[in-house]
Amino acid sequence: MIPRMTPRECSCATILGALLALGLCLSPASGQDQGSAPAGTAVSAVVVARAWARATTSDALSGAIYCELRNPTAHDQALRTASAAVCDHCELHVHRIDAQGVMHMSQVDHLTIPAAGTLLLQPGAIHLMLLGLAHGLTQGQSVRVVLRFDDGTVTVVVPILAAGAMGPDG
Amino acid sequence: MRRGVILLIVLFDIGLVAALVAWPHHRPLLAAQTAVAPAEAAPATPRFTLHDSAGQLVTQDTYRGRCELVYFGYSFCPDICPTELGYQARLLKALGADAAQVVPLFITIDPERDTPAHLAAYVTLFDPRIIGLTGSADEVHAAATAFGAWYQRAAPEPGRPALPPGQYLMDHTSSTYLVDPQGRLVGTIDPQGSMPAALAAVRSCR
Numbered sequence: 001m002i003p004r005m006t007p008r009e010c011s012c013a014t015i016l017g018a019l020l021a022l023g024l025c026l027s028p029a030s031g032q033d034q035g036s037a038p039a040g041t042a043v044s045a046v047v048v049a050r051a052w053a054r055a056t057t058s059d060a061l062s063g064a065i066y067c068e069l070r071n072p073t074a075h076d077q078a079l080r081t082a083s084a085a086v087c088d089h090c091e092l093h094v095h096r097i098d099a100q101g102v103m104h105m106s107q108v109d110h111l112t113i114p115a116a117g118t119l120l121l122q123p124g125a126i127h128l129m130l131l132g133l134a135h136g137l138t139q140g141q142s143v144r145v146v147l148r149f150d151d152g153t154v155t156v157v158v159p160i161l162a163a164g165a166m167g168p169d170g
Numbered sequence: 171m172r173r174g175v176i177l178l179i180v181l182f183d184i185g186l187v188a189a190l191v192a193w194p195h196h197r198p199l200l201a202a203q204t205a206v207a208p209a210e211a212a213p214a215t216p217r218f219t220l221h222d223s224a225g226q227l228v229t230q231d232t233y234r235g236r237c238e239l240v241y242f243g244y245s246f247c248p249d250i251c252p253t254e255l256g257y258q259a260r261l262l263k264a265l266g267a268d269a270a271q272v273v274p275l276f277i278t279i280d281p282e283r284d285t286p287a288h289l290a291a292y293v294t295l296f297d298p299r300i301i302g303l304t305g306s307a308d309e310v311h312a313a314a315t316a317f318g319a320w321y322q323r324a325a326p327e328p329g330r331p332a333l334p335p336g337q338y339l340m341d342h343t344s345s346t347y348l349v350d351p352q353g354r355l356v357g358t359i360d361p362q363g364s365m366p367a368a369l370a371a372v373r374s375c376r
Contacts, residue, residue, distance in 0.1 A: 062248040123253035163295035164256035
């Protein structure tokens, strides 16, 4: 069960995260991918790398974010929720193929990143879905997303690539 | 006969998709072996009546003489459709001059929201050569049935926050059908697997 956040709540959390990110400039991974936690919460040990999103039409209501979740700890970690100011709410999605070959997107209540392992979010598979976009996703812009793991949160600035992009490199 | 072809395609897709999901690292090898789903000796010739973004009538005869890549999806699709269209755009680029002999068709399964103008804006994001087609609910359903595609509005999941009115997702088959210049359904291609195999399949479609 993912608690629904209003856009205002999303926005507050994100702005706090952004301010802290600017102030501390935490970037253990690549200097761009890893942000920081919103005020009052711990920074997760999970490293969010190579995050990207696809551009959509300006009136699109939903979009997807992909990334690598790297867990350097000796314990499994779970991604519990995500939030972003650009959308009404975020969901964690996996794809399921039924007996008739039909693709169903299913919401899950968490994603497990194995100890000392990486979970890949990629097109056609596991992804973070933004629902209720206000203005679609525009190529060249970015989306700020707060990910909440078991041990804390991470704020990530996600670049929006071309609609036909297939990976973080285009 | 048509049911046989449809069953064959569905079975192929189940197997292929399941295999791709189960062994993602084996994608290139698997796709190279099965780039084109086998079709029966006398393939079906799917018939459809739809409209393009200019409102022009489009039927199975409109693009006769060229191969068609036919995909059923919807523009508000957040992951699967953009993924497939992204690969199709790459396929078109890789075809080079041969792309002139190919007509990529994106047929909406969500005619309620996919107006012709919106559909055109959407497919152009990927490649201006992709043609968006829509029609009445009955016309779209007939077209999908003719190809063996299936879709329905996704049912709300327990525990999921209710989406605002007008926002919904669609469950659907995700196959790219290859139609030869005579309008015969050759099979499905898998541009997500091996691009060389997909290129060969399209180039040999004549």
